[in-house]
Amino acid sequence: MFNSFIKAVNFLRANGNTAALVYDDMLGETGLAFDKKTNIPSVNMGYWKHIDDTKSDKIHQANRAMFRLVSEAASFSENDEKVVDIGCGFATNMKYCLDNHKINNIVGLNISPIQTAWANRYLHQEGHSAKAIVILGSATSMPFADASVDKMISIEAAFHFETRELFLKEVMRVLKPGGILSLADLIICKPRSSMQKLLVKSIMKTLSVPGENVYDYDDYVLLMQKCGLEILEVEQLKNEVTIPFRKWCRKRPVALLFKYNFLWSIASIGFMFAKLDYIRVLARKK
Ligand SMILES: C[S@@+](CC[C@H](N)C(=O)[O-])C[C@H]1O[C@@H](n2cnc3c(N)ncnc32)[C@H](O)[C@@H]1O
Numbered sequence: 001m002f003n004s005f006i007k008a009v010n011f012l013r014a015n016g017n018t019a020a021l022v023y024d025d026m027l028g029e030t031g032l033a034f035d036k037k038t039n040i041p042s043v044n045m046g047y048w049k050h051i052d053d054t055k056s057d058k059i060h061q062a063n064r065a066m067f068r069l070v071s072e073a074a075s076f077s078e079n080d081e082k083v084v085d086i087g088c089g090f091a092t093n094m095k096y097c098l099d100n101h102k103i104n105n106i107v108g109l110n111i112s113p114i115q116t117a118w119a120n121r122y123l124h125q126e127g128h129s130a131k132a133i134v135i136l137g138s139a140t141s142m143p144f145a146d147a148s149v150d151k152m153i154s155i156e157a158a159f160h161f162e163t164r165e166l167f168l169k170e171v172m173r174v175l176k177p178g179g180i181l182s183l184a185d186l187i188i189c190k191p192r193s194s195m196q197k198l199l200v201k202s203i204m205k206t207l208s209v210p211g212e213n214v215y216d217y218d219d220y221v222l223l224m225q226k227c228g229l230e231i232l233e234v235e236q237l238k239n240e241v242t243i244p245f246r247k248w249c250r251k252r253p254v255a256l257l258f259k260y261n262f263l264w265s266i267a268s269i270g271f272m273f274a275k276l277d278y279i280r281v282l283a284r285k286k
Pocket of ligand 1: 088
Protein backbone atom coordinates (compact mmCIF):
# COMPACT_ATOMS: atom_id res chain seq x y z
CA MET A 1 0.00 0.00 0.00
CA PHE A 2 2.73 2.45 1.07
CA ASN A 3 4.89 1.31 -1.86
CA SER A 4 2.14 1.96 -4.35
CA PHE A 5 1.61 5.43 -2.85
CA ILE A 6 5.35 6.18 -3.26
CA LYS A 7 5.27 4.78 -6.79
CA ALA A 8 2.39 7.11 -7.69
CA VAL A 9 4.10 10.13 -6.10
CA ASN A 10 7.31 9.42 -8.04
CA PHE A 11 5.31 8.92 -11.20
CA LEU A 12 3.41 12.19 -10.78
CA ARG A 13 6.67 14.05 -10.13
CA ALA A 14 8.49 12.53 -13.10
CA ASN A 15 9.24 14.67 -16.13
CA GLY A 16 9.35 13.78 -19.79
CA ASN A 17 7.60 11.01 -21.65
CA THR A 18 6.45 8.59 -19.01
CA ALA A 19 4.22 6.44 -21.25
CA ALA A 20 6.14 3.27 -20.37
CA LEU A 21 5.56 4.02 -16.68
CA VAL A 22 1.84 4.61 -17.19
CA TYR A 23 1.48 1.20 -18.76
CA ASP A 24 4.02 -0.76 -16.76
CA ASP A 25 3.74 0.74 -13.28
CA MET A 26 0.11 1.84 -13.27
CA LEU A 27 -1.80 -0.53 -15.60
CA GLY A 28 0.59 -3.51 -15.49
CA GLU A 29 -0.37 -6.85 -17.07
CA THR A 30 -4.12 -6.37 -16.72
CA GLY A 31 -4.42 -3.18 -18.76
CA LEU A 32 -7.60 -1.10 -18.72
CA ALA A 33 -9.80 -4.16 -18.70
CA PHE A 34 -9.01 -7.83 -18.34
CA ASP A 35 -11.05 -10.45 -20.15
CA LYS A 36 -11.40 -13.28 -17.64
CA LYS A 37 -12.77 -15.65 -20.30
CA THR A 38 -9.69 -15.39 -22.51
CA ASN A 39 -7.11 -14.06 -20.00
CA ILE A 40 -6.40 -11.17 -22.33
CA PRO A 41 -5.84 -7.59 -21.18
CA SER A 42 -6.90 -4.60 -23.22
CA VAL A 43 -5.70 -1.02 -23.38
CA ASN A 44 -8.18 0.46 -25.80
CA MET A 45 -11.41 2.43 -25.36
CA GLY A 46 -13.25 0.46 -28.04
CA TYR A 47 -15.61 1.28 -30.90
CA TRP A 48 -19.16 1.07 -29.55
CA LYS A 49 -21.24 1.89 -32.64
CA HIS A 50 -23.19 -1.36 -32.72
CA ILE A 51 -22.94 -2.17 -29.03
CA ASP A 52 -25.94 -0.90 -27.17
CA ASP A 53 -25.03 -1.47 -23.55
CA THR A 54 -22.01 -0.78 -21.38
CA LYS A 55 -21.93 -3.98 -19.30
CA SER A 56 -18.49 -4.75 -17.96
CA ASP A 57 -17.42 -7.37 -20.53
CA LYS A 58 -18.74 -5.40 -23.54
CA ILE A 59 -15.45 -3.51 -23.60
CA HIS A 60 -13.80 -6.60 -25.14
CA GLN A 61 -16.36 -6.68 -27.95
CA ALA A 62 -15.80 -2.93 -28.45
CA ASN A 63 -12.02 -3.51 -28.63
CA ARG A 64 -12.44 -6.10 -31.36
CA ALA A 65 -14.78 -3.75 -33.22
CA MET A 66 -12.02 -1.10 -33.14
CA PHE A 67 -9.48 -3.59 -34.49
CA ARG A 68 -11.92 -4.56 -37.26
CA LEU A 69 -12.60 -0.93 -38.20
CA VAL A 70 -8.95 0.10 -38.48
CA SER A 71 -7.62 -3.13 -40.00
CA GLU A 72 -10.35 -3.39 -42.66
CA ALA A 73 -9.54 0.15 -43.75
CA ALA A 74 -5.91 -0.88 -44.33
CA SER A 75 -6.94 -3.47 -47.00
CA PHE A 76 -4.06 -5.85 -46.25
CA SER A 77 -2.96 -8.10 -49.09
CA GLU A 78 -0.57 -11.01 -49.56
CA ASN A 79 1.60 -8.64 -51.58
CA ASP A 80 2.36 -6.51 -48.51
CA GLU A 81 5.97 -7.28 -47.63
CA LYS A 82 5.98 -5.43 -44.35
CA VAL A 83 3.14 -4.48 -42.04
CA VAL A 84 3.75 -2.71 -38.72
CA ASP A 85 1.58 -1.87 -35.71
CA ILE A 86 2.90 1.18 -33.82
CA GLY A 87 2.08 1.38 -30.11
CA CYS A 88 0.74 -2.17 -30.36
CA GLY A 89 -0.20 -2.72 -26.70
CA PHE A 90 -0.51 -6.42 -25.86
CA ALA A 91 -0.50 -7.37 -29.59
CA THR A 92 -4.21 -8.15 -29.49
CA ASN A 93 -4.76 -6.14 -32.66
CA MET A 94 -1.84 -7.96 -34.33
CA LYS A 95 -3.46 -11.28 -33.42
CA TYR A 96 -6.81 -9.99 -34.76
CA CYS A 97 -5.12 -8.97 -38.04
CA LEU A 98 -3.33 -12.31 -38.45
CA ASP A 99 -6.57 -14.22 -37.82
CA ASN A 100 -8.71 -12.11 -40.11
CA HIS A 101 -6.52 -10.80 -42.92
CA LYS A 102 -3.93 -12.14 -45.34
CA ILE A 103 -0.72 -11.00 -43.68
CA ASN A 104 2.68 -12.56 -44.21
CA ASN A 105 4.46 -10.77 -41.43
CA ILE A 106 3.70 -8.06 -38.94
CA VAL A 107 6.01 -6.22 -36.57
CA GLY A 108 4.72 -4.43 -33.49
CA LEU A 109 6.52 -1.56 -31.82
CA ASN A 110 5.93 -0.68 -28.19
CA ILE A 111 7.68 1.45 -25.59
CA SER A 112 6.44 -0.66 -22.67
CA PRO A 113 8.75 -3.53 -21.65
CA ILE A 114 5.99 -5.38 -19.76
CA GLN A 115 3.58 -5.26 -22.70
CA THR A 116 6.32 -6.19 -25.19
CA ALA A 117 7.28 -9.30 -23.20
CA TRP A 118 3.62 -10.24 -22.65
CA ALA A 119 2.83 -9.71 -26.36
CA ASN A 120 5.68 -11.92 -27.59
CA ARG A 121 4.66 -14.72 -25.20
CA TYR A 122 1.07 -14.39 -26.39
CA LEU A 123 1.97 -14.44 -30.10
CA HIS A 124 4.10 -17.52 -29.47
CA GLN A 125 1.30 -19.31 -27.55
CA GLU A 126 -1.14 -18.50 -30.36
CA GLY A 127 1.21 -20.04 -32.94
CA HIS A 128 1.99 -16.71 -34.64
CA SER A 129 5.66 -16.24 -33.72
CA ALA A 130 6.89 -17.15 -37.22
CA LYS A 131 4.91 -14.25 -38.67
CA ALA A 132 4.82 -11.73 -35.85
CA ILE A 133 7.13 -10.10 -33.35
CA VAL A 134 6.95 -7.10 -31.05
CA ILE A 135 10.04 -4.90 -30.69
CA LEU A 136 10.72 -2.57 -27.79
CA GLY A 137 11.18 0.90 -29.23
CA SER A 138 9.74 4.32 -29.87
CA ALA A 139 7.34 5.56 -32.51
CA THR A 140 9.42 8.70 -32.88
CA SER A 141 12.57 6.76 -33.80
CA MET A 142 11.35 3.65 -35.55
CA PRO A 143 13.82 0.81 -36.10
CA PHE A 144 12.77 0.47 -39.76
CA ALA A 145 14.65 1.40 -42.92
CA ASP A 146 13.54 4.29 -45.13
CA ALA A 147 10.71 3.39 -47.53
CA SER A 148 10.42 -0.19 -46.22
CA VAL A 149 6.85 -0.43 -44.87
CA ASP A 150 3.77 -1.16 -47.01
CA LYS A 151 1.08 -0.75 -44.35
CA MET A 152 1.18 0.85 -40.94
CA ILE A 153 -1.53 0.59 -38.35
CA SER A 154 -1.62 2.56 -35.10
CA ILE A 155 -4.52 2.43 -32.68
CA GLU A 156 -5.01 4.88 -29.85
CA ALA A 157 -1.33 5.42 -29.20
CA ALA A 158 -0.18 8.53 -31.09
CA PHE A 159 -1.56 10.90 -28.44
CA HIS A 160 1.33 9.71 -26.22
CA PHE A 161 4.10 10.11 -28.78
CA GLU A 162 6.64 12.81 -28.08
CA THR A 163 5.53 14.33 -30.38
CA ARG A 164 2.76 13.25 -32.73
CA GLU A 165 4.33 15.47 -35.40
CA LEU A 166 7.69 13.70 -35.06
CA PHE A 167 5.85 10.39 -35.36
CA LEU A 168 4.16 11.56 -38.58
CA LYS A 169 7.59 12.53 -39.97
CA GLU A 170 8.79 9.01 -39.13
CA VAL A 171 5.71 7.61 -40.87
CA MET A 172 6.70 9.55 -43.99
CA ARG A 173 10.27 8.24 -43.74
CA VAL A 174 9.48 4.54 -43.29
CA LEU A 175 6.43 4.13 -45.56
CA LYS A 176 7.06 3.15 -49.16
CA PRO A 177 5.71 5.68 -51.69
CA GLY A 178 2.01 4.84 -51.89
CA GLY A 179 2.25 3.12 -48.47
CA ILE A 180 -0.77 3.27 -46.17
CA LEU A 181 -1.30 4.51 -42.62
CA SER A 182 -4.50 3.36 -40.92
CA LEU A 183 -4.76 5.20 -37.63
CA ALA A 184 -7.18 5.75 -34.77
CA ASP A 185 -6.32 8.21 -32.04
CA LEU A 186 -7.62 9.96 -28.97
CA ILE A 187 -7.65 13.75 -29.18
CA ILE A 188 -7.21 15.91 -26.10
CA CYS A 189 -8.73 19.18 -27.27
CA LYS A 190 -7.33 22.65 -26.67
CA PRO A 191 -8.68 23.94 -23.33
CA ARG A 192 -11.03 26.93 -23.53
CA SER A 193 -11.33 27.82 -19.84
CA SER A 194 -9.19 27.72 -16.70
CA MET A 195 -11.10 24.65 -15.50
CA GLN A 196 -10.46 22.89 -18.83
CA LYS A 197 -6.77 23.83 -18.53
CA LEU A 198 -6.60 22.05 -15.18
CA LEU A 199 -8.31 18.96 -16.57
CA VAL A 200 -5.94 18.86 -19.54
CA LYS A 201 -2.97 19.21 -17.18
CA SER A 202 -4.24 16.22 -15.22
CA ILE A 203 -4.45 14.15 -18.43
CA MET A 204 -1.03 15.29 -19.64
CA LYS A 205 0.49 14.18 -16.36
CA THR A 206 -1.36 10.95 -15.63
CA LEU A 207 -1.68 9.60 -19.17
CA SER A 208 1.66 10.93 -20.38
CA VAL A 209 0.51 13.28 -23.12
CA PRO A 210 3.00 15.92 -24.32
CA GLY A 211 1.56 19.46 -24.37
CA GLU A 212 2.48 19.69 -28.08
CA ASN A 213 -0.18 17.01 -28.78
CA VAL A 214 -3.05 19.03 -27.34
CA TYR A 215 -5.10 20.40 -30.26
CA ASP A 216 -8.44 19.86 -31.97
CA TYR A 217 -9.63 17.45 -34.64
CA ASP A 218 -9.31 19.95 -37.55
CA ASP A 219 -5.73 20.80 -36.57
CA TYR A 220 -4.93 17.07 -36.48
CA VAL A 221 -6.11 16.64 -40.06
CA LEU A 222 -4.14 19.72 -41.17
CA LEU A 223 -1.01 18.41 -39.46
CA MET A 224 -1.22 15.10 -41.31
CA GLN A 225 -1.55 16.96 -44.60
CA LYS A 226 1.31 19.31 -43.71
CA CYS A 227 3.51 16.26 -43.07
CA GLY A 228 2.81 15.09 -46.64
CA LEU A 229 0.10 12.48 -46.12
CA GLU A 230 -2.83 12.30 -48.49
CA ILE A 231 -6.05 11.76 -46.53
CA LEU A 232 -8.20 9.04 -48.11
CA GLU A 233 -10.80 8.66 -45.34
CA VAL A 234 -11.31 10.60 -42.15
CA GLU A 235 -14.03 10.42 -39.49
CA GLN A 236 -14.69 11.92 -36.10
CA LEU A 237 -15.64 9.15 -33.65
CA LYS A 238 -16.36 10.95 -30.39
CA ASN A 239 -19.89 9.52 -30.25
CA GLU A 240 -18.71 6.01 -30.98
CA VAL A 241 -15.61 5.92 -28.77
CA THR A 242 -14.98 8.52 -26.07
CA ILE A 243 -18.60 9.13 -25.01
CA PRO A 244 -19.57 5.44 -24.61
CA PHE A 245 -16.20 4.60 -23.04
CA ARG A 246 -16.69 7.28 -20.41
CA LYS A 247 -20.20 5.90 -19.85
CA TRP A 248 -18.60 2.47 -19.31
CA CYS A 249 -16.18 4.01 -16.76
CA ARG A 250 -18.94 5.93 -14.97
CA LYS A 251 -20.85 2.69 -14.37
CA ARG A 252 -17.99 1.26 -12.29
CA PRO A 253 -16.16 4.18 -10.60
CA VAL A 254 -15.30 2.35 -7.39
CA ALA A 255 -13.95 -0.71 -9.20
CA LEU A 256 -11.79 1.52 -11.42
CA LEU A 257 -10.49 3.65 -8.55
CA PHE A 258 -9.35 0.58 -6.65
CA LYS A 259 -8.19 -1.48 -9.62
CA TYR A 260 -5.15 0.75 -10.16
CA ASN A 261 -2.83 2.70 -7.95
CA PHE A 262 -5.38 4.74 -5.96
CA LEU A 263 -3.50 8.04 -6.02
CA TRP A 264 -2.91 7.76 -9.75
CA SER A 265 -6.61 6.92 -10.30
CA ILE A 266 -7.68 10.02 -8.40
CA ALA A 267 -5.19 12.17 -10.30
CA SER A 268 -6.53 10.77 -13.62
CA ILE A 269 -10.05 12.00 -13.02
CA GLY A 270 -9.46 14.86 -15.51
CA PHE A 271 -9.92 12.23 -18.22
CA MET A 272 -13.61 11.95 -17.33
CA PHE A 273 -14.37 15.67 -17.73
CA ALA A 274 -11.92 17.20 -20.21
CA LYS A 275 -12.98 17.94 -23.78
CA LEU A 276 -11.98 14.87 -25.76
CA ASP A 277 -12.43 13.83 -29.38
CA TYR A 278 -11.45 10.82 -31.45
CA ILE A 279 -10.21 10.43 -35.02
CA ARG A 280 -9.92 7.60 -37.50
CA VAL A 281 -7.89 8.26 -40.63
CA LEU A 282 -6.76 6.34 -43.65
CA ALA A 283 -3.87 8.13 -45.32
CA ARG A 284 -1.36 7.47 -48.07
CA LYS A 285 2.21 8.60 -48.52
CA LYS A 286 2.17 10.51 -51.80
C1 LIG B 1 -3.87 3.09 -25.35
S1 LIG B 1 -2.62 1.92 -25.68
C2 LIG B 1 -3.19 1.20 -27.22
C3 LIG B 1 -2.56 -0.15 -27.49
C4 LIG B 1 -3.03 -0.89 -28.73
N1 LIG B 1 -2.78 -0.14 -29.93
C5 LIG B 1 -4.47 -1.27 -28.62
O1 LIG B 1 -5.30 -0.58 -29.25
O2 LIG B 1 -4.77 -2.24 -27.93
C6 LIG B 1 -1.22 2.90 -26.18
C7 LIG B 1 0.02 2.10 -26.49
O3 LIG B 1 1.04 2.96 -27.01
C8 LIG B 1 2.30 2.55 -26.47
N2 LIG B 1 3.21 3.69 -26.58
C9 LIG B 1 3.16 4.86 -25.90
N3 LIG B 1 4.17 5.67 -26.26
C10 LIG B 1 4.87 5.01 -27.23
C11 LIG B 1 5.99 5.33 -28.04
N4 LIG B 1 6.62 6.51 -27.94
N5 LIG B 1 6.41 4.42 -28.93
C12 LIG B 1 5.80 3.22 -29.05
N6 LIG B 1 4.72 2.86 -28.31
C13 LIG B 1 4.26 3.74 -27.43
C14 LIG B 1 1.94 2.14 -25.06
O4 LIG B 1 2.94 1.37 -24.44
C15 LIG B 1 0.64 1.39 -25.30
O5 LIG B 1 0.89 0.07 -25.68
